Ligand SMILES: Nc1ncnc2c1ncn2[C@@H]1O[C@H](COP(=O)(O)OP(=O)(O)OP(=O)(O)O)[C@@H](O)[C@H]1O
């Protein structure tokens with residue numbers, strides 16, 4: 582595949598794996614967007630529409646869309662805020678799946694019952710921007726400055742293991758809503774605050790990079 586084969590096509594980013602993947606495939610099927618995904622190839626041309634599907638990590642989609650490298654995408658509202666791309670993408674439609682809450686959690690058996698109990702301690706998360714913003718406010722109201730401030734540490738996954746392993750006093754992680762919380766409970770954690778509610782959204786670039794050029798040959 583080369584750049585010319587994308588000429589005249591709408592580029593549509595889809596999460597390549599994970600929690601949103603299967604639902605996205607259902608949406609494509611429901612819209613009769615037909616494609617054949619070859620093994621190891623992350624760009625596929627639709628067989629019946631002037632569309633190219635680009636399979637990307639959910640966390641990269643806000644930046645690809647926000648910078649105008651692709652035209653449309655599906656990802657989580659949480660991921661857009663974490664990537665700090667909210668001023669560069671427009672959320673066109675809420676999709677009603679991928680619903681979950683980003684929550685502050687602590688060991689159920691311990692003494693931490695509120696976020697103020699966690700202030701100045703160690704928090705592990707994959708959402709270091711959102712957790713950082715949240716605990717900046719917590720630190721301010723607890724008058725914590727300098728090296729007294731809450732320490733936010735990034736991990737790429739399996740966040741809920743951090744407390745049991747002695748890496749953290751609390752975590753910030755996603756909990757499915759309204760249903761599950763199974764991962765949190767299995768790790769002996771309980772939620773003490775909600776940072777935000779999120780779901781999957783359809784996004785487009787607020788300022789498309791090439792508003793006409795790629796589609797000019799149509
Ligand atoms: N348990 C869940 N229930 C519903 N939606 C979820 C859940 N966990 C995550 N999501 C949504 O799906 C998005 C992608 O999360 P997922 O865990 O699938 O990441 P991933 O694509 O596997 O990437 P990574 O490799 O970084 O974990 C999240 O940002 C969130 O919007």
Ligand SMILES: O=P(O)(O)OC[C@H]1O[C@H](OP(=O)(O)OP(=O)(O)O)[C@H](O)[C@@H]1O
Pocket residue numbers: 599600738739740741754755756757758761762763764765
């Ligand atoms: O409320 P629950 O139904 O238990 O879902 C919550 C879990 O789902 C997500 O992780 P995921 O399973 O996608 O894997 P990850 O931890 O590797 O990101 C999230 O990070 C939690 O761990």
